[in-house]
Amino acid sequence: MKNDTTFSGAMTKISPSMLSADAARLGEGLARLEACGADWAHIDVMDGVFVPNITIGQHVVRALRPLSAMPFDVHLMIVDPLKHVPDFLDAGSDLITVHVETTENVEESLAAIRGGGAKAGVSLNPGTPLDAVLPYLDMVDLILVMTVQPGFGGQAFQPHCLDKITEARRIIDERSLDVEISVDGGINRDTARRCVEAGATVLAAGSSLFGTDDMAAEIELWRAFGRRVES
Ligand code: DX5
Ligand code: ZN
DSSP states (O other), X not given: OOOOEEEEOTTOEEEEBGGGSOGGGHHHHHHHHHHTTOSOEEEEEEBSSSSSOBOOOHHHHHHHGGGOOSOEEEEEEOSSHHHHHHHHHHTTOSEEEEETTSOSOHHHHHHHHHHTXXXXXXXXXXXXXXXXXXXXXXXXXXXXXXXSOXXXXXXXXXXXXXXXXXXXXXXXXXXXXXXXXXXXXXXXXXXXXXXXXXXXXXXXXXXXXXXSSOHHHHHHHHHTOOEEEEO
């Protein structure tokens, strides 16, 4: 019997990045992505230390919270995340992702996130090997594979990261873990498809989604990309 390759797109979630929304009208940006059918709202928190840029903090997450019932996918690009996890939980985050490079307390941070009732994620930069996050696979709901060096929107996708997605998918499937693979940085129509085919289940994207006239159509198109599954 020959192996059939089919495509399964049922699991793909779209998480537009609020970093590309108009900073003076974040509430409107959130309403737009919700109206366009996004699954989650990706919120980029940068501290000017772990990454060169400074964006928003828990104060803004808290202000946005009553405006939407969408899950808030909060990406912490900050040093010492453990110190700030309680604030982001209290502000209404549904999923909080910490970087494996930022802290020696990764395990403690993930436990604090889950202990506070949110889902936990761990992220790795393009230059960090996948091995760095493997010890945490049993403690997370998501791994976030950065496909650009974090700090700024609008950068070019780094194709070498596709290998990490493929390998993460293999390990997660082999161990039958319930862990999403999210990708973030330079995701557009072309790279979204390649990431999903490699095994990604969540697409975080800023400039390409906020830059299109028809975000709803773009989201629908990306969601239809399916991952190859052998049957
Ligand atoms: C980058 C952020 C991303 C960023 C993506 O450091 O983590 O979420 O907003 O922006 P694009 O999609 O424009 O690369
Ligand atoms: Zn991000």
